[in-house]
Amino acid sequence: MNTPLLEVKDLQTYFFSKHETVKAVDGVSFTVNEQETFGLVGESGCGKSMTCRSILGLVKSPGRVVGGEILYKGDDLLHKSKREMQAIRGREIGMIFQEPMTALNPLLKVKDQIIDALDKSIYNTAEKRYNHALEMLKLVGIPSPESRLEEYPHQFSGGMRQRVMIAIALCSGLKLLLADEPTTALDVTIQDQVMKLINRLRDQLKMSVILITHDLGVVAQMCDRVAVMYAGQIVEMTDTRTLFHMPRHPYTYALMSSLPGAAGSSQKRLPTIEGAPPNLANLPEGCPFAPRCRFAQDICRKEKPELLPYEGDVAHLVRCHIRDGRTQFVGATAKGKQEGGAEQ
Amino acid sequence: MARLTYILKRILQMIPVLFVVIVLIFVMIRLIPGDPARLMLGETAVEADVEALREAMGLNEPYTTQFAIFFKNLLHFDFGNSLLYKTSCIDLVKERLPLTVSLTVVATLFSLLISIPLGFVAGLHKDKASDQAIRISALAAISMPTFWVGLLLMIAFSVKIRIFPAGGWGTTPLEHLQGLILPGIAQALMTAALLMRNLRNSVVDISRMDYVDFAVSKGVSTRRVRSAYIMKNSLISTITLLSTRITYMLGGSVVIETVFSLPGCGKLLVDAIFARDYAMVQCMVFIFALIVLLVSLITDIIYSFIDPRITL
Numbered sequence: 001m002n003t004p005l006l007e008v009k010d011l012q013t014y015f016f017s018k019h020e021t022v023k024a025v026d027g028v029s030f031t032v033n034e035q036e037t038f039g040l041v042g043e044s045g046c047g048k049s050m051t052c053r054s055i056l057g058l059v060k061s062p063g064r065v066v067g068g069e070i071l072y073k074g075d076d077l078l079h080k081s082k083r084e085m086q087a088i089r090g091r092e093i094g095m096i097f098q099e100p101m102t103a104l105n106p107l108l109k110v111k112d113q114i115i116d117a118l119d120k121s122i123y124n125t126a127e128k129r130y131n132h133a134l135e136m137l138k139l140v141g142i143p144s145p146e147s148r149l150e151e152y153p154h155q156f157s158g159g160m161r162q163r164v165m166i167a168i169a170l171c172s173g174l175k176l177l178l179a180d181e182p183t184t185a186l187d188v189t190i191q192d193q194v195m196k197l198i199n200r201l202r203d204q205l206k207m208s209v210i211l212i213t214h215d216l217g218v219v220a221q222m223c224d225r226v227a228v229m230y231a232g233q234i235v236e237m238t239d240t241r242t243l244f245h246m247p248r249h250p251y252t253y254a255l256m257s258s259l260p261g262a263a264g265s266s267q268k269r270l271p272t273i274e275g276a277p278p279n280l281a282n283l284p285e286g287c288p289f290a291p292r293c294r295f296a297q298d299i300c301r302k303e304k305p306e307l308l309p310y311e312g313d314v315a316h317l318v319r320c321h322i323r324d325g326r327t328q329f330v331g332a333t334a335k336g337k338q339e340g341g342a343e344q
Numbered sequence: 345m346a347r348l349t350y351i352l353k354r355i356l357q358m359i360p361v362l363f364v365v366i367v368l369i370f371v372m373i374r375l376i377p378g379d380p381a382r383l384m385l386g387e388t389a390v391e392a393d394v395e396a397l398r399e400a401m402g403l404n405e406p407y408t409t410q411f412a413i414f415f416k417n418l419l420h421f422d423f424g425n426s427l428l429y430k431t432s433c434i435d436l437v438k439e440r441l442p443l444t445v446s447l448t449v450v451a452t453l454f455s456l457l458i459s460i461p462l463g464f465v466a467g468l469h470k471d472k473a474s475d476q477a478i479r480i481s482a483l484a485a486i487s488m489p490t491f492w493v494g495l496l497l498m499i500a501f502s503v504k505i506r507i508f509p510a511g512g513w514g515t516t517p518l519e520h521l522q523g524l525i526l527p528g529i530a531q532a533l534m535t536a537a538l539l540m541r542n543l544r545n546s547v548v549d550i551s552r553m554d555y556v557d558f559a560v561s562k563g564v565s566t567r568r569v570r571s572a573y574i575m576k577n578s579l580i581s582t583i584t585l586l587s588t589r590i591t592y593m594l595g596g597s598v599v600i601e602t603v604f605s606l607p608g609c610g611k612l613l614v615d616a617i618f619a620r621d622y623a624m625v626q627c628m629v630f631i632f633a634l635i636v637l638l639v640s641l642i643t644d645i646i647y648s649f650i651d652p653r654i655t656l
Contacts, residue, residue: 103558108572
């Protein structure tokens with residue numbers, strides 16, 4: 001547990017076009033320990049998916065990882081050759097996608113899609129490969145796996161496809177699973193089943209999970225530690241319990257209070273975060289969240305804040321200028337209204 | 345088993361289509377102004393003779409009876425005698441059809457041979473130099489009329505370098521093949537360019553699909569990703585285009601057959617139209633319709649092998 005399984009240091013993934021550079025991931029650092037579920041939370045386009053894609057080397061042109069390190073078991077994945085990466089993908093680090101409808105090849109039988117992911121030197125006979133494919137479908141809880149193996153993706157329901165995708169991703173014994181919003185496309189009851197499945201498999205296969213989501217409920221249910229991302233940067237990172245009980249970044253706080261059933265939101269309309277995420281090609285001078293922040297002060301609009309330990313706690317990092325006097329966000333509502341009014 | 349019922353179903357579906365084609369041919373020929381009997385006997389014939397011939401040809405019967413006779417003969421592939429050649433239409437077609445079909449087959453093979461590798465390379469190297477070069481060549485190929493390409497090829501490979509005949513297709517199968525190479529290439533060029541552009545675009549689109557990323561993320565080799573994930577999916581739309589292009593080339597064979605003076609159906613059809621040889625036109629239209637249906641049947645069968653979603 002001492003050396004982290006994955007250590008991302010100052011990762012920068014930019015997208016280049018003729019006129020502008022979009023900083024999709026702008027200096028992201030975090031660690032994932034063994035057998036831990038690490039959550040990456042944020043709005044659409046905040047860079048959480050791109051962080052994951054960078055880890056697996058799946059960033060497509062015009063995007064490029066321009067800086068940082070991705071240390072997996074101490075080795076920098078950014079310096080691996082194509083061949084070496086191929087040996088890591090699916091064997092050490094794998095990924096499941098958001099859309100089970102589009103992430104499976106419609107023209108191949110489920111059996112073949114599992115077998116494609118197997119290491120042919122270990123599963124060296126057709127029989128071994130078949131048996132392992134069967135084993136995987138059983139593992140993810142697909143009924144009558146023998147006949148299902150011979151079917152095509154379109155013959156499966158959404159939830160079952162997500163299970164198939166998990167089976168494929170895990171079939172070579174991953175150490176780290178990147179789950180990119182694995183339940184967003186599914187309905188709520190199926191969501192719960194799939195999350196429980198991921199949890200069970202994590203314990204059973206002794207792997208770590210990076211869970212990308214915008215659903216804080218899922219975070220509470222699944223994650224050990226969480227990083228909240230905004231505009232390509234981590235704005236707050238701590239363990240799940242602390243995040244829910246003492247959110248220190250205004251953005252985290254705003255996310256929390258827009259949860260149904262969260263404190264102070266009962267019987268009223270859900271609070272929303274006004275405004276839209278900033279244009280990543282043209283970030284404001286100061287804190288990217290400042291234009292939407294109820295607590296923003298002059299310094300927030302001028303200087304970019306650093307990601308620093310909160311009150312000396314190195315396990316709780318916050319990227320915010322207003323570091324003191326904000327221990328009582330809940331009580332700050334009245335003050336916030338005044339400031340919000342002044343802002344407009 | 346599912347595939348067999350699917351194919352059977354597809355064949356049964358052809359029957360109403362074929363019936364409509366037959367009705368259309370019947371109506372079409374009767375809508376064209378002019379009296380066939382008068383046409384056969386010529387301008388100077390006596391009215392009584394014409395009337396006698398009309399009676400003999402059954403043209404005085406009601407349309408329903410005419411259609412019944414027409415339909416019955418059609419089922420026996422009996423289209424009557426050509427007005428122009430005074431012999432059985434179907435025999436003439438039978439004699440010439442092999443050339444047109446072979447020409448189309450050769451052209452199809454050439455276009456596939458050219459378009460599949462180039463389209464795939466261009467799609468995988470989107471916006472790189474190879475892609476640009478391939479796309480510009482495709483544009484050039486589309487802009488050149490078939491007959492002109494045919495003439496150029498003839499000048500180059502029959503006149504300057506004498507390796508292929510400038511026309512005709514000889515008598516032996518080898519001579520047939522030699523005679524079909526140049527017209528085949530000329531005929532194939534535009535189709536190849538269209539297929540290539542289509543394939544290039546679908547490769548670009550498919551490469552962006554989640555399942556391709558997922559395949560990469562699960563550690564599948566680049567070669568396998570390209571063949572089983574990108575290529576296979578890209579070919580689906582290309583096959584659709586190919587089937588329409590094949591029927592188009594079949595119909596367009598008249599131009600290239602004329603350029604290379606090949607005795608094929610295209611020329612037969614044009615001659616028949618100019619000579620108002622209605623019997624012949626009917627026969628050819630029917631045979632062409634039959635071939636078009638056959639091509640689309642084969643396409644659908646190929647589909648059912650590639651795309652499992654089809655058979656449902």
